[in-house]
Amino acid sequence: MTIAMRRYTGPADLRAMQDLTQHMWSTSSSHHVGDLAWERLHTTQQADWPIALWESQGKVVAWAWAQLPDGLRLEVDPAHSPLLPEILNWFDHLAGDRPREINPLDTQSDLRTALLRHGYEPQDEAPFFAYHSRDLTGLPEPVLPDGFIARAVRSEEDLDRRVAVHQAAWNSTRVTLESYRNVMAAWPYRPELDWVIEAPDGRFAANCLIWHDDLHQTGLIEPVGTHPDFRRLGLARAVCTAALHALAKEGGKNAIVYPRGDDAYPVPQILYQSIGFRPYTRTRTYRKERAAVISPAT
Numbered sequence: 687m688t689i690a691m692r693r694y695t696g697p698a699d700l701r702a703m704q705d706l707t708q709h710m711w712s713t714s715s716s717h718h719v720g721d722l723a724w725e726r727l728h729t730t731q732q733a734d735w736p737i738a739l740w741e742s743q744g745k746v747v748a749w750a751w752a753q754l755p756d757g758l759r760l761e762v763d764p765a766h767s768p769l770l771p772e773i774l775n776w777f778d779h780l781a782g783d784r785p786r787e788i789n790p791l792d793t794q795s796d797l798r799t800a801l802l803r804h805g806y807e808p809q810d811e812a813p814f815f816a817y818h819s820r821d822l823t824g825l826p827e828p829v830l831p832d833g834f835i836a837r838a839v840r841s842e843e844d845l846d847r848r849v850a851v852h853q854a855a856w857n858s859t860r861v862t863l864e865s866y867r868n869v870m871a872a873w874p875y876r877p878e879l880d881w882v883i884e885a886p887d888g889r890f891a892a893n894c895l896i897w898h899d900d901l902h903q904t905g906l907i908e909p910v911g912t913h914p915d916f917r918r919l920g921l922a923r924a925v926c927t928a929a930l931h932a933l934a935k936e937g938g939k940n941a942i943v944y945p946r947g948d949d950a951y952p953v954p955q956i957l958y959q960s961i962g963f964r965p966y967t968r969t970r971t972y973r974k975e976r977a978a979v980i981s982p983a984t
């Protein structure tokens with residue numbers, strides 16, 4: 687069977703990557719259709735990062751997304767796992783002289799074996815993400831301070847405030863009006879699952895966006911934030927809970943979220959566990975220095 691590699695050419699390819707990711711999704715997957723859309727569309731820099739797709743009979747069977755200078759995301763149909771060394775070589779070529787890192791899940795044994803063969807070493811002390819899930823039965827009701835309202839966004843009319851609350855929560859201007867407009871236009875964004883808390887003064891105080899994979903009835907929470915002026919009022923818990931109720935209404939059965947699991951950034955994990963999320967797997971950093979020797983696949 688012939689497999690051809692080609693470079694990413696535009697939004698139709700993002701959808702082809704999402705199709706593979708959706709088709710392959712399970713609780714052993716690194717990626718969900720939602721985080722591909724969120725990560726791809728919200729900054730210009732990320733839009734420039736190189737992506738390659740491997741196709742068999744016109745269908746994408748693997749993709750690799752170099753997050754330069756030193757990171758790689760990838761998804762490979764397990765039936766095509768012999769492609770892994772070629773994909774890692776592609777990334778070696780892009781990373782050049784720099785050390786590089788890949789963060790598979792503990793459950794991705796094919797990938798972890800390929801990384802060891804390719805000269806990567808696990809870094810057990812590195813920061814990691816703890817993948818959490820919960821089912822949507824028995825959700826608590828959102829509890830809000832007086833005068834605050836939870837609601838879904840109303841597309842363009844809310845765009846300024848929606849971007850402002852994200853920028854304030856993350857103390858960053860990487861998400862812009864233009865990039866958020868792109869997010870809103872992307873599959874599978876739904877305004878019904880993009881929730882905010884409106885403060886008495888009209889500002890948006892907190893937000894929670896959920897991406898619904900309706901094939902697996904599983905929504906990904908990405909991202910959540912509370913404006914620094916409104917922290918510790920229960921608003922993140924309230925906006926997530928309200929968004930999870932909306933997900934259940936849209937047919938979702940489960941939700942997942944990936945907070946940091948190490949002690950250096952513990953608050954989001956505490957927040958999600960306070961809403962009933964529980965960890966099910968984690969990322970582990972594999973690092974390769976430029977001088978590492980590549981072992982042949984056996």
Ligand SMILES: CC(C)(COP(=O)(O)OP(=O)(O)OC[C@H]1O[C@@H](n2cnc3c(N)ncnc32)[C@H](O)[C@@H]1OP(=O)(O)O)[C@@H](O)C(=O)NCCC(=O)NCCS
Pocket residue numbers: 855856892909910911912913916917918919920921922923924944945946953954956957958960
């Ligand atoms: C994480 C974040 C969303 C929390 O927002 P928040 O509105 O202040 O959180 P809440 O008031 O709803 O807190 C809910 C629970 O989370 C935990 N929590 C929140 N902030 C905490 C803190 N600073 N220290 C310890 N626990 C904390 C508590 O258990 C809290 O419940 P309690 O107040 O009843 O004890 C906010 O700090 C933020 O926007 N951070 C930057 C963006 C970010 O990291 N987003 C999450 C990425 S996965």
